[in-house]
Amino acid sequence: MATDIFDRLKQDHDKHRQLIDAIKETTGASDDRKALFEEFKTDAMAHAAAEEGTLYVAMMEDPEIRQDAQHSVKEHADIGMLFVELDEMEMGSSGWLNKFNSLAEEYTHHIDEEEEEKFPKAREELREDLAVELKTAFEDRKPIEVARVREGADVDEIKHAIEEEEGAK
Template sequence: MAQDIFERLKQDHDKHRELIDAIKQTSGDSDDRKSLFTQFKTDAMAHAAAEEETLYVAMMADTEIRQDAQHSVKEHAELGMLFVEIDEMDMGSSAWLNKFNKLAEEYTHHIDEEEEEKFPKAREELGEDKAVALTAEFEQRKPEEIQRVKDKADVPEIKKAIEEEEGA
């Protein structure tokens, strides 16, 4: 049987958990920390965007699971802001480590919640055929989103949102 979107997304989540653990083993402004954080940020942000454009679009169209998708999209925005803030900090500072630990905790909570609550409900609601079809869409979108992250295409909008939140 073909892989469904939920299995595919969990593969990324497992990779992200490994990257978080690896980053926590680094110290200071090291090349390892820079490389691992860049990998994590790039893949996690691209994953979130591709997930929104495939799975969450399908979930938004279904009134039974629309709120789950809206909740997750909101969390993606909050995580995106943390990534941008951390990216601009001195990696060797305790402030960077504190902010990274906050991101790691919130990100892990988010993906655990998706896997334990949102995905089972969405799998049941969307059905197997749709779940398998969404995998192909995700695989097509993700490389495009990786390039957008590398190009920092969304950073101006994220910075604007951060400024608006701070001014509120």
Template sequence: MPDIFERIRQDHDAARQLVDEIESTTERAGKKRDELFETFKIELWAHNRVEEATFYARLESKGEDEESLEAKNEHHMLNSLIEELDTMPKDNVEWSQKFHAFAELLSHHMEEEEEEFFDLGRQVFSSSETEILGKEFDSRKDAVKSAIAPVE
């Protein structure tokens, strides 16, 4: 079973792949772009919420409030941009440019987590805590995704 660091990195890698797929679409592929973005949006919202409830909440419990608050603020900014992108028509250059700017912010955030926050987590969590957090992350993410997925 992957620990919390592996689970977060797996989600980051999946997000990077979806970003690449979305950015490779053209304005003429509005329907395909919309489908990819819908999947991406749900995955990212679920990831952010569960990461805050598991990884960042545990960092806070260990006295690492400053780092946790920084990451939560970045999540808030990313989620705001996702909501804005979600309301825009996806078959135009404006959407493409805004998504690209969003993707750059997301990439910076993920790199910072993987390079700085993971190191901090490894300093303050025991190996058994990281395994428990990984399991908790998985179970909560499945529940959140089910709760926020559109009803068909």
């Protein structure tokens, strides 16, 4: 059982690694691939939003680890865009699989970096009781974020950001 925010986030990361591996074992636009991808997308996006609203808020208040939080938030945005792109592609195409493999690589890099670099540094900087409080806050917030993702709220925000970015070019 997770004792603090860092252990709790690692639990999600481990689940996401398993989902990525399971998706890679599927083929075409199979029902299994669709269900596994939807579960991964929903959980990973909700995880990111809840993480930003709990741990990263606390990290932003500490000058020693603020930059780490900003870096991770940027990576969350990049990963979110990959999820949106995948949603708009034909799941059975080789292009979808190539894009998914890019997402898997980027996501795995992100969570490895968090676990190996960002979390240990944050654990040193943040009070132990705060890390425990943040776990509870994360667990309270994540179901709310899951509902938002299922409603498409995050995807709509990402699509709007992409449109604004393309309009600025």
